[in-house]
Amino acid sequence: MIEAFKYTFVQNAVIGAVLASIACGIIGTIIVEKKLVMMSGGIAHSSFGGIGLGYYLSIEPIIGGLFFSIITSVGIVQIKRKTNVNSDTIIGIFWAIGMALGILFIALTPGYPPDMTSYLFGDILTISRWDVLFMLIMDTLLLFIISSLFHYWRAYLFDDEFSKIIGIPVRLYEYILFILIACVIVLLIKIVGIILVIALLTLPPAISKMFSESLKKMMILSVWLGIVFCITGFTISYLYDIPSGATIILVSGTFYFISIILGTENAILNKK
């Protein structure tokens, strides 16, 4: 394994896994605490439409995916605000329409149909220098936005009614958050794919929640767990030549169930 590190694609995979875990741990914690898991699933799946569009127009598919996931996240907030429709319903609609558009665009794309497996299930070995750069920019931006206004973010996440009353611009925070979620999801597609993204976003925070008494600790622990899961999963998948995305998720899932068994007592004791 160590000698494999001389290959650029292995280097990119490992650096990418670490960078993605940073974004994933921070945004994942927010998603879990703000109950946006389904919302994130919708954003992830709708990006498939954009990936299809990318192929159809022969532009970088991930750019199309980013475009679609931002439209979806902003669209869901807008529709929820203007109508009485349950957000679950809107999310489901965007989810399915995004997938349908993706399938349609790919069918319309001339020539031999592209292999979509790496977008659906991820392939950590396809991470390029450009992906690493995008992740680095995203991480820097995310860390700055969240840490520089941490008290306000926490107030918004914990109690948006009260935050609004004391003059925190919760609407702005909501838009920024949803756009950040869309960007981070697209960034994770390379690693675990559209279908498995939710698992990577929610498993580390779900575990760290059992052992954290503050939002900040929960974020930091989630980041570390993400790194451990991604690197372990990647190593196993590399050694046994099995799909990396699925392996990472299964490693995370195994940790989750172990920590439930080991952690329940501990967690209850911690929550004085």
Added chain:
Amino acid sequence: MELIHFKNINMFYQNICALRDVNLTIKKGDYVNITGPNGGGKTTLLKMITGMVKPSSGNISMKKDLKIGYVPQHTLFDRWFPIKVKDVAMMGMLNKPKKYFHQFTEEEVKKTEEVMDCLNILTIQDAQITGLSGGQLQKVLFARAVLTNPDLLVLDEPTSNLDSESKDMMNTYLDKISKEVTIVKVTHEENISGSVNKRVYVSQDVKVNAAAGRK
């Protein structure tokens, strides 16, 4: 000085009438006590004051840049959120102009401890909110509202979960600050404090017409 003026306010949720023709004036320095039956529209009225609910018809005028502290009747937040009691209380002090990489000053920490001590919750300041009793949580939310350093304190049944000793403690505290802070409080308590200068009865069945002012 008038802080809030409600003129011919009506409120319908779909076709349920929550408020009917409410006229109400709240002046600086008032201590308004609101009573009325369950479902009478008291919470709705307070949510209009905080701006969370817009009336179906009528006109609300409010003084600009009013600093409001609010204690809700029902909390909407998640009790499992990983946060300490102290951090919830200090949230009230985030109503000042936004600062990047904000840190609370020593003075603000001291003020928080003072208020929490007054309400007998200083000992649980490092506890998680998850494990609090209903009464303890109500005191924490009260502390948070007070720490906004409000011009107007809006309280929705703030003592509903408190034991009689804590009720007295909170009411004494309110009496003390009522000289500087305008207070609007919904309560079902029998003994109304002497500092209360206006009583309003809210129910859809009767028109509310109260020009609350100093006796």
